[in-house]
Amino acid sequence: MKEFNYHRAKTLQEALCWLRDFKGDIKVLAGGTDLVVRLKEDMVKEHHILDISGIGELKGIYRDEGYIHVLPLTTHAEIVESPEVASFAPILRQACLSIGSPQIRNRGTLGGNVGNASPAGDSIAALYALEARVKIVSCRGERDIPVEDLFEGPKKTVLSPDEIISDIYMPEMKDDVRGIFKKLGQRDALAISVVNVAVKLKFGSGSKKILKAIIALGAVAPTVVRARKVESALMTVQIVDFLDAPDFTGRLMNICGTVREEVMPISDVRASMKYRRDISVNLLYEGMLELLTGAGR
DSSP states (O other): OOOOEEEEOSSHHHHHHHHHHTTTSEEEESSOTTHHHHHHTTOOOOSEEEEOTTOGGGOOEEEETTEEEEOTTOBHHHHHHOHHHHHHOHHHHHHHHTSSOHHHHHHOBHHHHHHHTOTTOHHHHHHHHTTOEEEEEETTEEEEEEGGGSEEETTEESOOTTOEEEEEEEEOOOTTEEEEEEEEETTGGGSOEEEEEEEEEEEOGGGOBEEEEEEEEESSSSSOEEOHHHHHHHTTOBHHHHHHSTTHHHHHHHHHHGGGGTOOOOOOSSOOHHHHHHHHHHHHHHHHHHHHTTOOO
């Protein structure tokens, strides 16, 4: 492992100063679950490491004016254990529960998972479905963007070298909203996703109609994908008539099958392109079946 200069920031402002001063030659260390491995394998070109793990103002979960905020240094374990997340962003809780081993969940952070920009990142698909936004700060100021606009490709975001994520927040899920997260990995929760799916549905009065559908899939393209054709098809469905139809499951599978046209998977050591397409349909079908029959939240 090559030598590097280690800096430990105590405050957000101090971290921003380091990022400004060593712009382009400094790497941020949060939970370290990914970066430490890359350092050991000499895969990091930067000469400076900025440890932000001790910045208290970047940790925590709170509610404010209809939104739930999960600050970037909050660990996956803290998200899983949070009653606020369980009540108002259960899709995120399900996703974080699926990440790695308990040791990884205790160390890994939401901001680190998002900043790592892996197309297979479990929390990222959940944040898409939850319509999350991210606040980005630097010494030059701050900006606020939808999470969908953060990613440019595998391991690549729109963050400038001197910027850092300071907040991740999303609208609270109300009683008329249901959601679910599903994942297939080679070894279940310990594995990187072969495919993951996050779904959020907003229902009309009496749950008779789907007013809004958001479906996000991970590990099926260079970035997380929105299944917009499936979303549009679901909004034409009259729930009662749909569920009572004798061919209900077949019709639902046909709608979910449209996702084949929207994903662009690759073949790699974890799965083939065809297998990922098939699993995308099956996971989405299973999730939709649970949500429409009342099993999801």
